[in-house]
Amino acid sequence: MARGKGLQIQSTFGVFLIFLTLSFLTYLAESKGAFKGLHGIVQNTTRPAREALYQVRQGLTLSTEIFTEYTRVNQKNAELETRVASLSSSLAELSSLREENKRMKLLLGTNLPPSWKFEAAKLVLSTGDEITLISLGGFVPEIGTPVVIAERDEGQTGDRGVYVGKVEKNIGEEVLVIKPSNSLSKIGVFVRNKDTGERRASGIVVGKGGEALLDQVLSGEKLAEGDLIVTSGEGKLPPELILGYVGKIFQNESSPWKQAEVKAVLQPDKLDYVFFISKY
Amino acid sequence: MSTRLFLVLTLAFALLQGSLLPTVFAEGLLIVLLVFSRGLKRSLPFIFLVGIVFDLFQSRAIGGSSLVFVMLAGASWYLRSYITPEKGLFLTGAVLAINLARNYFVFNSISVLPSIIIALISLGIFNILQPIVSSRRGYEVQ
Numbered sequence: 001m002a003r004g005k006g007l008q009i010q011s012t013f014g015v016f017l018i019f020l021t022l023s024f025l026t027y028l029a030e031s032k033g034a035f036k037g038l039h040g041i042v043q044n045t046t047r048p049a050r051e052a053l054y055q056v057r058q059g060l061t062l063s064t065e066i067f068t069e070y071t072r073v074n075q076k077n078a079e080l081e082t083r084v085a086s087l088s089s090s091l092a093e094l095s096s097l098r099e100e101n102k103r104m105k106l107l108l109g110t111n112l113p114p115s116w117k118f119e120a121a122k123l124v125l126s127t128g129d130e131i132t133l134i135s136l137g138g139f140v141p142e143i144g145t146p147v148v149i150a151e152r153d154e155g156q157t158g159d160r161g162v163y164v165g166k167v168e169k170n171i172g173e174e175v176l177v178i179k180p181s182n183s184l185s186k187i188g189v190f191v192r193n194k195d196t197g198e199r200r201a202s203g204i205v206v207g208k209g210g211e212a213l214l215d216q217v218l219s220g221e222k223l224a225e226g227d228l229i230v231t232s233g234e235g236k237l238p239p240e241l242i243l244g245y246v247g248k249i250f251q252n253e254s255s256p257w258k259q260a261e262v263k264a265v266l267q268p269d270k271l272d273y274v275f276f277i278s279k280y
Numbered sequence: 281m282s283t284r285l286f287l288v289l290t291l292a293f294a295l296l297q298g299s300l301l302p303t304v305f306a307e308g309l310l311i312v313l314l315v316f317s318r319g320l321k322r323s324l325p326f327i328f329l330v331g332i333v334f335d336l337f338q339s340r341a342i343g344g345s346s347l348v349f350v351m352l353a354g355a356s357w358y359l360r361s362y363i364t365p366e367k368g369l370f371l372t373g374a375v376l377a378i379n380l381a382r383n384y385f386v387f388n389s390i391s392v393l394p395s396i397i398i399a400l401i402s403l404g405i406f407n408i409l410q411p412i413v414s415s416r417r418g419y420e421v422q
Contacts (some may be wrong), residue, residue, distance in 0.1 A: 020347070023328060023343050027341060027342070029343070030344075049299075052301040060414060
């Protein structure tokens with residue numbers, strides 16, 4: 001039995017050697033070009049099938065690539081959208097901060113008393129003798145709250161607060177403010193020399209619908225065109241807010257009073273932001 | 281594995297490999313299945329033929345693959361008595377060796393990923409077939 005097995009092993013090894021030699025000889029013959037024709041026949045026969053299979057592979061590869069790219073683009077898109085939302089939010093915040101900074105700079109640049117308290121408001125509409133504001137920061141002004149502009153126009157205001165008007169009523173988010181030219185407006189004032197600041201006269205600025213008039217100035221008191229008209233502090237208004245300057249002076253010889261046109265310092269409708277004086 | 285099935289699978293994979301499947305993929309598995317189911321002596325003619333078929337279909341020098349297949353099939357057959365690891369692993373190693381050798385000597389490259397894939401498939405197949413192979417008369421892997 002052992003001999004039989006030995007013979008079997010030997011014959012297996014023999015067959016192995018035969019086919020090994022055959023493989024080697026085939027390879028040698030191929031290197032001499034013995035099977036050129038055979039290659040051509042097999043290639044031509046199998047080409048259609050191989051091409052079809054290759055196209056299937058290309059299709060699968062392309063689909064995979066498209067899907068991968070689609071997933072990647074979607075992911076990138078989502079990331080970008082998140083980033084845009086975040087940047088938009090930051091931009092809005094930045095814009096808001098810039099505006100607040102601008103407003104605060106205006107206040108800081110004036111000679112308004114630092115103990116006063118101010119609340120910002122945005123101008124919505126200016127019509128005739130009224131302006132409409134929207135209070136920023138949720139502040140709800142009381143009726144009669146004065147409204148000022150903080151301006152650094154030194155030539156005209158000498159770095160002072162300029163009186164815009166006073167609150168007449170609140171309408172939801174909007175605040176209606178009457179200008180000095182409004183017929184309901186009556187403001188106690190002083191007249192000061194524009195250059196020296198010396199007090200020259202006192203009177204009342206009354207609204208005449210479309211214009212304001214300085215009235216009840218004693219005829220003995222001096223008035224000159226260009227003099228500054230400032231609030232006197234009477235009637236719940238803080239003092240030294242500029243209303244305008246003296247324009248044309250009217251005097252009737254028989255009257256104990258003289259009057260003058262009030263020329264506005266600034267045009268409120270060209271403004272963006274004003275301030276309520278919430279405490280003075 | 282019957283020789284008819286072996287030849288059909290050979291022709292199918294020779295056509296698929298290169299166009300749809302990786303260039304070197306299933307030949308190692310086919311050869312190992314044939315050798316260890318029918319024995320080396322009865323498998324050698326078909327192993328030689330497999331090499332010729334793959335070389336023709338893949339436009340390689342005829343005889344190169346046959347040389348690699350015959351040598352490694354013989355080596356794994358004779359080594360089966362000396363190496364006694366877990367049988368599935370040994371056969372998988374033989375499949376891997378045939379594929380890598382063909383990759384290197386015929387195509388002058390090494391494809392790692394397809395080799396790993398076919399090794400895993402082989403391991404799965406051998407572990408499933410091992411009880412069946414062991415019960416066949418005369419050609420048990422020792």
